[in-house]
Amino acid sequence: MPPALRRLSLLIAPLLLAGCGEPPLPAAAPVPAAQVAARGESLVPPPAAAERREHQVRAPHGAERRDEYYWLRDDSRKDPAVLAFLDGENRHTDAVMKPLEGLREELYRDIIARIKQDDSTVPARDKDYWYYTRFEAGRDYPIHARRKGSMEAPEEILLDVNALAEGKSFFQVAVREISPDQQKLLYAEDEVGRRQYVLRIKDLTTGELLPDRITGASPSAIWGDDNRSIYYIENDPTTLLAKRVKRHVLGTDPAEDTLVYEEEDDSFYMGLYRTRSEQFLCIAVQSTVSSEARCTPAAKPEAFRVLSKRQRDFHYSANHLGDRWVIRTDWEAPNYRLMQAANDAVYGRATWMPLVEHDPGVFIEGFELFDGFIAVAERSEGLARLRVLNPDGTTSHVAADEPAYAMDLAANPMPDTDWLRYTYSSLATPPSTYELNVSSGERRLLKQEEVAGHDPANYVVERLWAPARDGLTQIPVSLAYRKGFEKDGSAALMQYGYGSYGNSIDPVFNPAVVNFLDRGMVYAIAHVRGGQEMGRQWYEDGKLLKKNNTFTDFIDVTDHLVAQGYAAKDRVGAMGGSAGGLLMGAISNMAPEKYRVILSLVPFVDVVTTMLDESIPLTTNEFDEWGNPKDPVYYDYMLGYSPYDQLKAQDYPAMFVGTGLWDSQVQYFEPAKYVARLRALKTDSQPLVFRTNMEAGHGGKSGRLQKYRETAEYQAFALKQLGVVE
Numbered sequence: 001m002p003p004a005l006r007r008l009s010l011l012i013a014p015l016l017l018a019g020c021g022e023p024p025l026p027a028a029a030p031v032p033a034a035q036v037a038a039r040g041e042s043l044v045p046p047p048a049a050a051e052r053r054e055h056q057v058r059a060p061h062g063a064e065r066r067d068e069y070y071w072l073r074d075d076s077r078k079d080p081a082v083l084a085f086l087d088g089e090n091r092h093t094d095a096v097m098k099p100l101e102g103l104r105e106e107l108y109r110d111i112i113a114r115i116k117q118d119d120s121t122v123p124a125r126d127k128d129y130w131y132y133t134r135f136e137a138g139r140d141y142p143i144h145a146r147r148k149g150s151m152e153a154p155e156e157i158l159l160d161v162n163a164l165a166e167g168k169s170f171f172q173v174a175v176r177e178i179s180p181d182q183q184k185l186l187y188a189e190d191e192v193g194r195r196q197y198v199l200r201i202k203d204l205t206t207g208e209l210l211p212d213r214i215t216g217a218s219p220s221a222i223w224g225d226d227n228r229s230i231y232y233i234e235n236d237p238t239t240l241l242a243k244r245v246k247r248h249v250l251g252t253d254p255a256e257d258t259l260v261y262e263e264e265d266d267s268f269y270m271g272l273y274r275t276r277s278e279q280f281l282c283i284a285v286q287s288t289v290s291s292e293a294r295c296t297p298a299a300k301p302e303a304f305r306v307l308s309k310r311q312r313d314f315h316y317s318a319n320h321l322g323d324r325w326v327i328r329t330d331w332e333a334p335n336y337r338l339m340q341a342a343n344d345a346v347y348g349r350a351t352w353m354p355l356v357e358h359d360p361g362v363f364i365e366g367f368e369l370f371d372g373f374i375a376v377a378e379r380s381e382g383l384a385r386l387r388v389l390n391p392d393g394t395t396s397h398v399a400a401d402e403p404a405y406a407m408d409l410a411a412n413p414m415p416d417t418d419w420l421r422y423t424y425s426s427l428a429t430p431p432s433t434y435e436l437n438v439s440s441g442e443r444r445l446l447k448q449e450e451v452a453g454h455d456p457a458n459y460v461v462e463r464l465w466a467p468a469r470d471g472l473t474q475i476p477v478s479l480a481y482r483k484g485f486e487k488d489g490s491a492a493l494m495q496y497g498y499g500s501y502g503n504s505i506d507p508v509f510n511p512a513v514v515n516f517l518d519r520g521m522v523y524a525i526a527h528v529r530g531g532q533e534m535g536r537q538w539y540e541d542g543k544l545l546k547k548n549n550t551f552t553d554f555i556d557v558t559d560h561l562v563a564q565g566y567a568a569k570d571r572v573g574a575m576g577g578s579a580g581g582l583l584m585g586a587i588s589n590m591a592p593e594k595y596r597v598i599l600s601l602v603p604f605v606d607v608v609t610t611m612l613d614e615s616i617p618l619t620t621n622e623f624d625e626w627g628n629p630k631d632p633v634y635y636d637y638m639l640g641y642s643p644y645d646q647l648k649a650q651d652y653p654a655m656f657v658g659t660g661l662w663d664s665q666v667q668y669f670e671p672a673k674y675v676a677r678l679r680a681l682k683t684d685s686q687p688l689v690f691r692t693n694m695e696a697g698h699g700g701k702s703g704r705l706q707k708y709r710e711t712a713e714y715q716a717f718a719l720k721q722l723g724v725v726e
Contacts, residue, residue: 044095046688047088050676051081057609060630065645067609069676073669077661086661086668089675089690096689100716103725107515108712112705114511116450122433123151124421126413128182140705141165144176158185158204169695170662174219179227180278184210186230188219193662193695195219196240199232201250214254218242220271222281225298231260231281233270240617240664242270245283261294261304266620274298275320276369276415284317288501288624291315308349318346321369321415326355328367333358334536338367338376356389363535365504370415373438375422377409382476382533383463384408384506386422388438398436402426404463404478406506421446425508427480427523428459451511458483459517461507466526466560468553475553476533478507479524479566482517492722493522493567495558499530499550500579501625502539512711519724522566528553528583544627545637551586558594570596573718577601578666585643585674588652595653597721599714602659606670607642608635617664644674651684654721656714660693668692689717 055070074082097104120134129146136143141161147153158176165171174188174197183204188197199214199221218233224247234244245261248254261283263270268285275282275295282295283304292310295318296302307318307325315336316329325346327339338356345351356364356376365384366377374389384407386398400407401424410421410433418439425431430449436442459482465474485491494516498505507525516523527533530542530550542550554574562569574595576584581603588598604610611629614620627634639645655678659671675690682688691713719725 044092044687046679047092049680050085052680057612059608059612059632059635061632061635063632063635065608065639067673069673070609072672072676073667077668082669082672085676086672086692086694089672090692090694093689093691096687097713097717100720103719104712104716107715107719108709110515110518111512111708111712114451114454114514115705116452117705119450122410122421122446123147124411124413126178131413136162141171156204159187159202164189175221177221177223179223180225181227184223184227186221186223188217188221193660194240194664196235196664199230201230210250212248212250212254214248214257218270220273222272222274224281224301229301231272233272238615239266239620241266241621245270245272266614267623269621277321280320282318285310286315287621289313289315291317293318305347307346316349319367319369322371326367326369326374327352328364330536335360335362336364336536338364338374360535363532365532366409368409368412370412370417370420372418373420375409375412375420379504379533379535382527384504386420388420388436390438396438398422400424402429402461404461404507405429406508425506426456426461427478427507427509427513428456428461430454430456430509449509451509451514454514460485464564466557468549468556473529473553475529475557476527477524477557477561478527479522479561480507480513480517481522481566482520485520485522487565489562489565490568490571491520491522491566492571492573492724493524493561494573494575494718494722495524495526495554495561496575496580497526497528497550497554497557497583498576498578498580499528499542499553499583502530502532502536504531504533512708512715515715519719521722521724522561524557524561524566526554526557528557543625545634547626547637548641550583551590551641554583554587555591555594558591569594571722573597573599573722575599575601575718577603579604581605581666581671582607582643586641586646588655589643589646589648592650592652597654597656597718599718600655600657600671601714602663602666603643603657603671603674604666605643605674606645607638608645610667610670611638616667644670644677647674647677647681649681649683652678652682652686652688654686654717655688656717657688657690658693658710658714659691661695687717687721 050069052068053071055067056064057067058064072082117137121132123130123132129148130151131146133142133144139162144159145155145157147155161173168191170193172190177186185202185204188199190197197217197219199217201210201212203210216235216237218235221230221232228250230248232246233242234246236243243263244259246257247260248257263285267287270285273282279298280295281298282293284293289312290310294304294306296304314331316327318325318327323343325341328336330336337358339352340355341352363379365379368375376387378385378387386407388396405426408423410423412421418437419435420438421435423431423433430451432448433446435444435446459480461480464477466477468475505525513523528550529538532539558572561567572595574584581600584598584600585603585605608629610616611619611626627638629635629638657671657675659668661668
């Protein structure tokens with residue numbers, strides 16, 4: 001073990017629970033009904049306390065922890081006792097929320113009133129057709145369609161997802177791939193929410209669904225040039241990890257599909273793609289600390305050949321157009337650089353040549369190849385922007401109109417154009433699609449989403465910096481409020497955060513957030529460490545043995561916004577989901593007095609137990625994100641912030657916790673155990689509600705309108721707690 005890690009383990013050792021010598025868990029202190037009423041809290045009694053069953057979770061190095069609610073894990077999702085617990089919590093949530101039914105319905109109506117129901121995307125040309133997606137009023141699912149030659153041609157409906165979803169409580173279509181001859185459609189469907197897909201093929205000339213049916217697949221698949229072969233990824237049935245690439249020929253038994261590639265390392269994710277030139281089929285694998293691509297000629301597929309062998313702390317992604325490959329890589333470039341290689345010179349990174357040099361102040365996120373230029377998506381000072389690289393070596397940036405915004409590449413299917421399509425949005429500006437002529441500089445607005453009753457001029461968007469407690473770091477913050485707002489320290493604030501996996505949270509428009517703004521609240525996004533808003537180092541400083549920076553950054557942003565008068569100190573709400581739910585769990589343990597209400601959605605809260613169990617999906621992929629608790633140093637550090645393990649007998653904020661029974665990303669039993677233990681320990685009278693969607697997974701309900709019913713519920717809960725409504 002490195003000396004630095006050894007010293008850290010000694011510092012954190014006191015946090016380790018003592019196993020069999022642990023004292024009994026304290027019971028929650030009773031609060032007199034009169035005192036509850038005086039505080040204005042609900043008199044709805046909590047559900048019956050969850051049964052405690054002795055269970056020890058042992059780590060390979062011998063450490064043990066009591067997990068008295070471990071029994072709430074049921075992989076079959078059929079255990080009567082588990083279902084009774086979830087049902088009891090749902091009924092309690094129903095009772096707590098009943099007085100807010102009117103508000104919840106009002107919030108839901110407000111959201112969907114802003115959404116143009118009979119809407120469509122900007123058509124994009126791909127070969128002979130213009131492709132687009134449209135919605136019909138009152139229907140939850142999209143209709144995918146195309147027109148041949150021009151938008152004046154007759155419409156061909158590729159997939160009416162409303163018809164496919166009819167009679168189903170959950171339905172999702174993921175991948176959609178058109179065959180090279182444009183006569184067949186490959187798509188992936190999920191009827192549970194578990195993200196384990198069934199691949200189907202539709203004949204677009206007859207409209208018939210072919211009998212081929214491939215189960216247990218990832219939502220990543222590509223066609224072969226023969227229009228009969230499909231390359232797809234088969235998942236492990238237990239861990240749900242992407243494991244094998246197989247080749248299926250239409251009309252044959254999927255059980256006899258040819259194995260093309262098998263990934264032996266369970267720390268890698270996998271995906272398939274066809275290069276921009278359409279000349280190569282590629283398999284891409286990536287872990288937290290490494291990546292690798294292998295490709296084969298599409299016209300004559302052979303063994304997939306590795307472009308550059310994987311090694312730790314080396315990432316790359318490659319695409320091909322014309323007579324060269326372009327590679328995005330962090331090889332000797334923490335913020336990434338672009339390199340290029342001739343067709344046969346791409347194998348082995350020693351032959352790669354610089355194209356865009358590394359810049360410590362600019363993080364390169366991606367690129368798109370065109371015949372006459374390259375569009376680069378990058379990030380500087382926490383803001384996303386686009387740069388155009390011309391063949392003569394000159395560059396230019398696409399202009400933005402607000403201090404905090406989101407800009408990204410849009411659908412650009414064809415490389416033979418001078419027009420670059422991109423998207424633009426902000427907390428006040430609805431999603432907009434532009435195209436820019438890189439030769440003339442002409443810019444055209446193709447579409448801005450219609451939002452009924454919304455005028456961006458009525459809102460103010462700000463970008464500010466909050467000092468971290470280390471005295472050196474400045475944390476970027478994006479925020480918005482309605483014009484007329486006075487920064488006098490009396491307003492309610494909803495603060496959102498994530499801070500994991502290097503995912504940057506951009507300040508995009510959200511029709512649901514307007515519900516907060518139009519009721520006089522401030523909405524803020526804390527771009528905490530663990531994302532990549534400020535470059536790769538921003539991510540490195542918020543993971544593994546620096547993960548606590550994510551949590552303290554969020555709290556420091558709260559303190560700064562309150563100190564600057566954006567919010568009253570007793571009217572602050574916090575919201576996060578998934579790994580952002582981990583953030584919510586951590587701050588509620590570390591600084592519960594700073595938050596009036598916390599919205600914790602599909603939260604990752606049982607860090608150590610989950611990361612010790614390699615049968616759980618995502619565990620092995622994420623050892624380099626959180627650490628491997630088989631190592632005592634990481635075990636101790638993770639235990640020190642794991643929300644479930646750090647719950648204690650203290651006052652907590654009002655809390656709304658949500659999950660989906662079929663969630664494969666964060667299993668339902670993590671928030672279930674968390675709520676059960678929190679009920680037993682918390683000493684306050686603040687409401688704690690736990691909503692389990694029994695028919696959904698990580699993303700909640702399917703359907704673009706139905707999901708907002710869940711949003712309206714937790715918004716109503718928050719508005720009541722923050723005193724925004726009576």
